[in-house]
Amino acid sequence: DQQVKQNSPSLSVQEGRISILNCDYTNSMFDYFLWYKKYPAEGPTFLISISSIKDKNEDGRFTVFLNKSAKHLSLHIVPSQPGDSAVYFCAASLSGGSNYKLTFGKGTLLTVNP
């Protein structure tokens, strides 16, 4: 049972355009969401996060939107750059106690073409 779903295995965009990566979740108890970026042969690196009490969080070229009623979040990258080419993982967690367990999606491979 996959609780965090990234239904697009890959996405290709032109440099300078917007990249939109989508993520859906099934567990309504999730209340904190993160995006990680992963280059080949490296570990995932934290990119941006959002709490369930917000619907938008922005950090430079990266913006995450959360739609709790639809159990959907998206990552917008504007403008996209070739260096953004990587696998992007959506992750979700439950608050409470010391069990900060991240549940990851399968990832979306973003390719930004020059």
Next chain:
Amino acid sequence: EAGVAQSPRYKIIEKRQSVAFWCNPISGHATLYWYQQILGQGPKLLIQFQNNGVVDDSQLPKDRFSAERLKGVDSTLKIQPAKLEDSAVYLCASSLGWGRGTEAFFGQGTRLTVV
């Protein structure tokens, strides 16, 4: 600031053999995680330590996997005996504390191939 260190980077073993991975978290990070990432999947948490105590090992196949974190710093993950389906990248991560808002920092991972 040094990141999370893992070794070895790559390991090839035959099925039924044993293997061990080592992780050194970021200095001062109390929480340490081991994740398994099978090709085409997202990372899956195997075990989480808070200092040297286990917080969550619900997804650790305890009949063959074991992990320890002595003195609340370094950690080792062992597989004995290995199966073909254990082929994956094993990622170690650490965080300053726990709870939401505390992002985890990952090491480069150990790619295990079981033949």
